[in-house]
Amino acid sequence: MKPEAHYNTGPNELYLDVRLLQNLSGTAKWGKVLAVLGFILSGFILVFGLFMQQMLQSPGRAERVADVGLSGFTIVVYAFVALVYFFPSLYLYNFASGMQQGVQERSRQKVGKAIGKLRVLFKFLVIMLLLFLVLFAISLVMLGTGLSDFSLQ
Structure with missing residues (x-):
C-alpha cells in the first residue's frame, strides 16, 4: 500500500495535518473573539446614539437642534452604523463557530460551509x-x- 493511501478520506471526512488544524482552530478562536467584540461595539454605538439624542434634546439645546433637524436624525445615523457593523460581526461569528465545529469533528462539509460563510463576509x-x-x-x-x-463670491 502507498503511504498516501492512508490519507484518503470519505466524503464527510477531512484529513489535515496537526499544524494546519492548529492554525485553523486558532484562527477560528480569534475570529470568534473579534466577532464578540464587534457585537459589543455595535451595542455601544447604539447606546451612544441614544445618549446623543437625549443630549441634543436637553433644555437649552432643543431650540438649536430643531433648527438643524438633528434630534431624530441622530438616532437613525447611529442605528444605521451599529447595524452596518453588526452584520460583519455576525458573518465572522458564523465562520468561526462553523470552523471550530468542522475542525473538531474533522468534517469536510462543515469546514466547507465555514469557508462559504467567510466568503459571504x-x-x-x-x-x-x-x-x-x-x-x-x-x-x-x-x-x-x-x-x-464660495471663492467666486
Missing part, C-alpha cells in the same frame, strides 16, 4: 467599502463645488 465588506468610497467621492465633489462657489 468578504463579499459584504467589499460591497460596504465600495459604497463608502462612492459616498466619499461624492462628498469630495460636493465639497469642491461648494468651495469653488
Whole structure:
C-alpha cells in the first residue's frame, strides 16, 4: 500500500495535518473573539446614539437642534452604523463557530460551509467599502463645488 493511501478520506471526512488544524482552530478562536467584540461595539454605538439624542434634546439645546433637524436624525445615523457593523460581526461569528465545529469533528462539509460563510463576509465588506468610497467621492465633489462657489463670491 502507498503511504498516501492512508490519507484518503470519505466524503464527510477531512484529513489535515496537526499544524494546519492548529492554525485553523486558532484562527477560528480569534475570529470568534473579534466577532464578540464587534457585537459589543455595535451595542455601544447604539447606546451612544441614544445618549446623543437625549443630549441634543436637553433644555437649552432643543431650540438649536430643531433648527438643524438633528434630534431624530441622530438616532437613525447611529442605528444605521451599529447595524452596518453588526452584520460583519455576525458573518465572522458564523465562520468561526462553523470552523471550530468542522475542525473538531474533522468534517469536510462543515469546514466547507465555514469557508462559504467567510466568503459571504468578504463579499459584504467589499460591497460596504465600495459604497463608502462612492459616498466619499461624492462628498469630495460636493465639497469642491461648494468651495469653488464660495471663492467666486
